[in-house]
Amino acid sequence: MKRTRGLTMLVIALLAGAAAVLLASILMRAQAGGTTKVAVAAADIEIGARLSPEMLKLVEWPPNSVPPGSFSDANGLEGRVVKTSLSRGEPFIEAKLAAVGAKGGLSAVVAEGKRAMTVRVNDVVGVAGFALPGNYVDIMVNTQNEGTKRVDQDKTISKIVLERILVLAVAQEADRDATKPKVVNAVTLEVLPAEAELLDLARSVGTLSLVLRNQIDPKPGATEGATKLSLLKDEPARPASAPTVVVKRVAAQRPAAPLAVRNFECVEVIRGTVKTNECF
Known part of the structure; x- marks a missing residue:
């Protein structure tokens, strides 16, 4: 009898614990909404990909942490174009999507009011492949100043003409999640219309170079450009055939003091038939 009573109390305790857990779960879910x-x-x-049904899925999400601009209906996302790469499980938000009706491809990634322009590069001009999509670069041109004559000084100049230009794609790839350097022969940049004109003129009058810059550094680099005179610090070049003359400074020597003049007295001495003069 006592044993049966103990088992009954144990079962009641387990049921009460399960009910308490269930009730707490219901209350927490009710409080969280x-x-x-x-x-x-x-x-x-x-x-730049266009969304299709197999790219989308709906998941349960805590209401207190729903990202702003997210979507609760996958039907409104079909046919939209993404402006940035998305990882599996990452929520769709309006800021990462192109405008409704935009076509897929790189054109959907170009910001409103800007243009995409491609320039030819090599392993040096392209910063050894480190200028990847999503990076910012400055564009430098090496050229000659207008009106240079043979009798004038060398007018060669290197100058940064465009700053903080976004790299949209390298070759035919626009993946911004890539981190491995890739040497390509063309880089597509996002520029304003006026910057596109400057870039086109710069590549026609000189040699272009890309200068990789910090992603979060917005400060402009105010420079006047580098010339051969500034490179050599305005010092005239010394002819290669000119001999090097070394001048040594020698301390002046004092003249020796004149010797005192002594007055000698001489006498004539006769020894037999020999006659001599002796002075003292």
Whole structure:
């Protein structure tokens, strides 16, 4: 009888504990307001891709941490174009999507009011492949000043003409998540219309170079350009055939003091038939 009573109390305790856990869960969910549906990427999506149904899925998301601009209906996302790469499980937000009706490809990535322009590069001009999509670069041109004559001084100058230019793509790739350097022969840049004109003129009058800059550094680099005179610090070049003359400074020597003049007295001495003069 006692054993049966003990088992009964144990069962009641277990049921009471399970009920308490269930009630606490219900209360917590009620306080949190339940969950909501959020559209996320069903797989990794590259920049400029047009969304299709197999790229989308809805997941439960805590309402207190729903990202601003997210979507609760996947039907409104079909056909939209992404402006940045998305990882699997990452929620879709309006800021990462191109405008409704935009076509897929690189054109959807170009910001409003800007243009995409491609320049030819090599392993040196392209910063050894480190100028990747999403990076910012300065553009430097090496050219000659207008009106240079043979009798004039050398007018060669290197000058940064455009600053903080966004790299949209390298070759035919626009993946901004790539970190491995890639040497290519063309780089596509995002520029304003006026900057596109400057860039086109710069590549026609001289040699271009890309200068990789810090991603979060917005400060302009105010420079006047480098010339041969500034490179050599305005010092005239010495002819290679000119001999090097070394001048040594020698201390002046004092003249020796004149010797005192002594007066000698001489006498004539006769020894037999020999006659001599002796002075003392």
